[in-house]
Amino acid sequence: MTVRDRLTPMLSDLLDLVLPASCALCQRPAGPLCAACRGAVDDCIHPSPRVALPSPPPPGMPQCWVSGEASGALRALVTAYKDEQRRDLRRTLAALLAPALRAAVGSSPDARAAVRGRGLVVVPVSGSPRARRRRGDVPLLPLVETAVAGLSGRVLVADVLVPTRITRDQSTLDAAQRASNLAGAMAVRERHEHVVAGAVCLVVDDLVTTGATFAEAARALHEAGAADVLAAAIGATRRRVDGARHSQEPPT
Numbered sequence: 001m002t003v004r005d006r007l008t009p010m011l012s013d014l015l016d017l018v019l020p021a022s023c024a025l026c027q028r029p030a031g032p033l034c035a036a037c038r039g040a041v042d043d044c045i046h047p048s049p050r051v052a053l054p055s056p057p058p059p060g061m062p063q064c065w066v067s068g069e070a071s072g073a074l075r076a077l078v079t080a081y082k083d084e085q086r087r088d089l090r091r092t093l094a095a096l097l098a099p100a101l102r103a104a105v106g107s108s109p110d111a112r113a114a115v116r117g118r119g120l121v122v123v124p125v126s127g128s129p130r131a132r133r134r135r136g137d138v139p140l141l142p143l144v145e146t147a148v149a150g151l152s153g154r155v156l157v158a159d160v161l162v163p164t165r166i167t168r169d170q171s172t173l174d175a176a177q178r179a180s181n182l183a184g185a186m187a188v189r190e191r192h193e194h195v196v197a198g199a200v201c202l203v204v205d206d207l208v209t210t211g212a213t214f215a216e217a218a219r220a221l222h223e224a225g226a227a228d229v230l231a232a233a234i235g236a237t238r239r240r241v242d243g244a245r246h247s248q249e250p251p252t
């Protein structure tokens with residue numbers, strides 16, 4: 001851990017104004033992301049957002065929009081943000097997430113009506129209690145808050161989901177194991193049930209792999225009375241027909 005990592009986010013932002021950070025991917029002194037690595041990340045981004053189609057899709061998977069493919073530089077960038085204390089990538093990643101959010105809202109008449117009316121409830125999938133303890137915070141939350149600033153209309157970011165039991169680390173599990181690991185593992189906080197009841201919810205994660213997390217989040221939100229659930233992520237893992245993974249997945 002460097003001195004920079006120990007600073008508060010605000011102090012770190014101030015420091016970035018006077019001291020250039022290293023690139024999060026290649027460590028050259030051109031941070032937070034140098035031009036060459038920026039190009040490698042952009043190569044992972046689709047010309048326009050797409051619907052992610054895990055194969056097989058887990059039962060109850062909401063329609064999920066993604067900006068790019070969760071491989072190579074894009075996956076490394078998310079890992080650097082979440083697990084290597086590169087929180088100075090927040091704006092970069094938020095800008096990559098924003099098109100998927102806009103596509104999700106644009107695809108749904110109910111979501112478009114929600115942002116014009118009672119408000120769209122955006123729900124970050126905040127990771128397991130183990131991940132929260134390891135990281136000491138929930139890095140997805142400020143990223144989502146920054147990304148939704150680009151959405152017009154009424155949008156409420158609400159961290160409403162809580163785990164109902166201990167789950168295993170998803171990174172070593174296949175699609176079927178992930179689905180059973182997460183089945184019934186989430187619930188809406190009691191004090192937030194009124195936020196969800198009757199609302200159109202947009203569940204957001206950084207990367208989507210099997211869709212099991214989104215399926216379980218949607219189940220919990222529907223159980224709490226959500227009118228509709230959509231999903232969005234920065235990127236989706238491309239899967240072969242046999243369901244095997246192309247690349248190592250980060251812990252969730």
Ligand SMILES: [Zn+2]
Binds near residue numbers: 028
């Ligand atoms: Zn670089």
